[in-house]
Amino acid sequence: MANKPTLETVAKEAGVSIPTVSQVMRGTGRISEKTRKKVLQAAKKLHYVPDARAAAMRSGQSREIGFVINQFANPFNAEVVSGAVDLLEEEGYLVSILDTRDDAERQGRQLEAFIRNRRGGLLWVPALATSERTLDLLTAHAVPTVTFLRPASRELDHVGIRNAEATAIATGYLADLGHRHIAYLGGTDMTYVRQERITGYERTMQERGLGPVIVWPSADTKKAAREAISELLRAHPAITAVVCNGDMVALGACLGLAREGLRPGHDVSVVGFDDIEDAAVATPALTTMAVSPKKLGRVLARVLLQRIKDPSTPPTVSEISAELIVRDTAGPPVAERPGG
Amino acid sequence: MANKPTLETVAKEAGVSIPTVSQVMRGTGRISEKTRKKVLQAAKKLHYVPDARAAAMRSGQSREIGFVINQFANPFNAEVVSGAVDLLEEEGYLVSILDTRDDAERQGRQLEAFIRNRRGGLLWVPALATSERTLDLLTAHAVPTVTFLRPASRELDHVGIRNAEATAIATGYLADLGHRHIAYLGGTDMTYVRQERITGYERTMQERGLGPVIVWPSADTKKAAREAISELLRAHPAITAVVCNGDMVALGACLGLAREGLRPGHDVSVVGFDDIEDAAVATPALTTMAVSPKKLGRVLARVLLQRIKDPSTPPTVSEISAELIVRDTAGPPVAERPGG
DNA sequence: CAGCCTTGATATAACGTTTCATCGGAAAAT
DNA sequence: ATTTTCCGATGAAACGTTATATCAAGGCTG
Structure with a gap:
């Protein structure tokens, strides 16, 4: 029990050769039912778990996938x-997050550590x-x-x-309400994502002849x-509506408005982005742009699997649309703000 | 460029043997400054990154650690x-999360996949x-x-x-205020953690002769x-204060009170648990039991490192205390609740 | 000058798999 | 009866490292 079981140990126990055990474990090759049973029983008895490192090394393919993310706690992520x-996981991969x-x-x-460990x-x-x-x-290192x-x-x-499409929709919606x-x-930083969102906002403002364009x-x-x-x-002071960079900002904005005695959705309209869980339970509930994170994840997985299967095809770009979730923080503008 | 660099490739490039390259990369053994330079240069030129799987397999020790967690999005976690x-990471480990x-x-x-990959x-x-x-x-498999x-x-x-100590403190604090x-x-489930917390609550209620004990x-x-x-x-209807199982519950409770026209901290007092980020910015700000998650993490790491270094010592149990963070949701009871 | 230690480098085996070619023998075909 | 085919199983090599033992060449000592 002290020394860890290997193919060799199992082979000896079952009275067969090492490759035979290997084939049984993976279900490949032609093996008689009798020896299959024998090997399986020996493996179970010894608590044998194959060493994926050795397998990956020899076969040249890893079933480990890394998910490298910029912010662990973000509920959308x-x-x-x-x-x-x-x-x-359905396809038998082990996904670990960094x-x-x-x-x-x-x-x-x-x-670099990821490469050292030759993830798939x-x-x-x-x-x-x-x-x-x-x-x-x-x-x-040609990592898929x-x-x-x-x-x-x-x-x-x-x-x-x-992103641009989404903020264009949000801005257009506010414009349709009369803002x-x-x-x-x-x-704060001009990240790629923020850049795109601002572009959608600006483009709509210009198309509709609204103004001025204000990015705060x-x-x-x-x-x-x-x-x-x-x-x-x-x-x-003329502003009656804001399109926000994310739901956290939108919720914070609502707090700020409330503190000044202004009602979000009435005195000033607010549209968020992401539809995080809090958006629905906040009071007032947040009008926001939603993209299904589950769907996004599935698309990600499919693209990666495709890339692993066929590394030679040219790189692809997939884009997911966001949709407007109408709740309570956006409404038609009022003529004058109290204290405005 | 097509074929990935290995120790052999680098050795050939530098005109030395494979073990020499290995020693240079790891900084072990005695090597002249001249060949060290030569090897390092060759390695850089070929973009060589060692294969940790092979190393781990041969040396019998892995520098990969898994963090298996029950809930990804939980900000405390x-x-x-x-x-x-x-x-x-300071110690050179790669930590990946499941x-x-x-x-x-x-x-x-x-x-099981974790074991297959023989994490350290x-x-x-x-x-x-x-x-x-x-x-x-x-x-x-004797995994540390x-x-x-x-x-x-x-x-x-x-x-x-x-946990018991923490809810005892929270309950005692409310009792001291006069509740x-x-x-x-x-x-909902009788998890180990909830069990302990309830115990601390109950014990304090009994010790102080308060009552009745109500777990909702x-x-x-x-x-x-x-x-x-x-x-x-x-x-x-007699209840004037609640000790909550976590900050999410406490914040939800505050929302519920507000909806009924009751002021948290005045009409009904609320104490949370965890001190999540939202606890401080909520209005009113949440009185809660805080344990430093960063500290908890560091203790975890130290215990694991110790276990890896010396697998034979008997298992240890370490416990971290929580402390009361006084904010605005707990105050002295009022004689009568409006509508109560 | 023989012997010894030190320095720097290497040859070889091993870690636990998978791949590939091979092999004995039984069944099928000539 | 001899050859061919096929099934089931195996031996040996390889994947990229590290550990251990060994080795050549100087530099010291006596």
Whole structure:
């Protein structure tokens, strides 16, 4: 019991050769029912669990997949992971998650360790300041990789959200309600995602002849957004609606409005992005742009499986649409704001 | 470029033998500065990254650690993971996370895959209905394991929270404020953790001669707790304070109180557990029991490292105390509740 | 100068698999 | 009866490392 069981141990126990045991365990080759039984029984008796490292090394293919993500606690990310994991585990892969915390250096170390361990595939939200070196390493070692949310390279498969389309819908919805002064609130760095969202907002503002275009930065936390909305309204009193960079910002904005005695959806309209769990239970409930994270995860998994199966096809880009969830924080504008 | 670099490739490039390259890469053995330079240069030129699988197989020790957790999105868990990862990555380990979603069967599959891949260590929150078979597998393969939050076996190291002590403090605090009718709210299954917390609550109620002891179940979500608090107050109108199973329940309870026109901390006092990020920014801010998740993570890491270094010592149990964070949701009771 | 220690490098075997070619023998075909 | 075919099982090599033992060449000592 002290020494760990191997193919050799099992073979000896069952009175057959090593390759025979190997074949039985994997269900390959031609083997008589009699010896199959014998081997299986010996394996069970010894608590034998094959060593995947040795197998992967010899066969050249790993059934381990890494999910490298920029923020562990983000509930949206968590659901994406669930969606992908469901599908991949079904195919017999082991999916393990790494959290870069958007730290490029940490990400570099993690991905190098990832390569050292010769994982079979990678689902990846690239950190903000991803270095060229990290990208080189990945392509040099030909790791099947699918990026997600933020594209990192034209040479890698990518799955993303139609961000511009989504904010265009949100802005258009507010315009249809009658708003003319609409701002974009949230985010600080010009990340790829924020860039796209702002583009959709701006384009719609211009197409509809609304204005002016106002982009107001804020960290993506409730606390920061609560302050930011106040400053925004002080600087631009004409504003009657905001499109937010995310639900956390939108919820923070609602808190800020309430603190100033303004009612979200009545005095000032707010549209969020992501449809996180809190969006539905908040009071008032948040009008927001939703993309199904489960669906996103499934698409991710499928793209990766395809890439593993056929590494030679050119990289693909898949995009998922977001849809407007109408709740209570957006309504028609009122003529004058109390105290405005 | 097409074929991946190995020790052999690098050795040939540098004009030395394979063991020499191995020693240079690991910084072991005696090697002249001249050849060291030569080898390092060759390795860099070929983008060589060692194969950790082969190394682990030969040397018998893995530098990969798995963190198996019951709920991915839980912000408390996320911080524990951060704390542990910081320490372990410093020591050169790769930590990857698996999410069981409290599904014992999924956990079984994941841990079996974990064993197949011969990871070097395991940090583990056992799922609710963890099977005996899973436990056997782990001990049979002698995986260095530390359980966390929920103990699974006397034969494994464990790190936990002093749950009973914490709810005793919370209940005592409410009693000191003058409350006599205090209920315990939240949780549905009799998990180990909830059991302990209820014990601390009950013990304090008895010691102080308060009563009656009321444990009211609720799913650990805001939505469920919002409904549960209303039902609880309808069934037991005398209650003036609740100790909650977690911050999500506490926040939900506050929502429910507000909906009925009651002010948390004035009409009914609420104490949470965990001190999640939202606890501080909520209005009113939540009085809650805090345990530092970062600290918990660091303790976890240290215990595991110790276990890896010396597998023969008997299993240890470490416990972390929680402390009361006084904010706005708990105050002295009022004589009569409006509408009570 | 013989003997000894030190330094730097290497040859070889082993880790636990899978792959591939081979093999004995029984059944089928000539 | 001899050849061919097929089934079931096996031997040997290979995957990329590390551990252990060995080795050549100097530099010291006595």
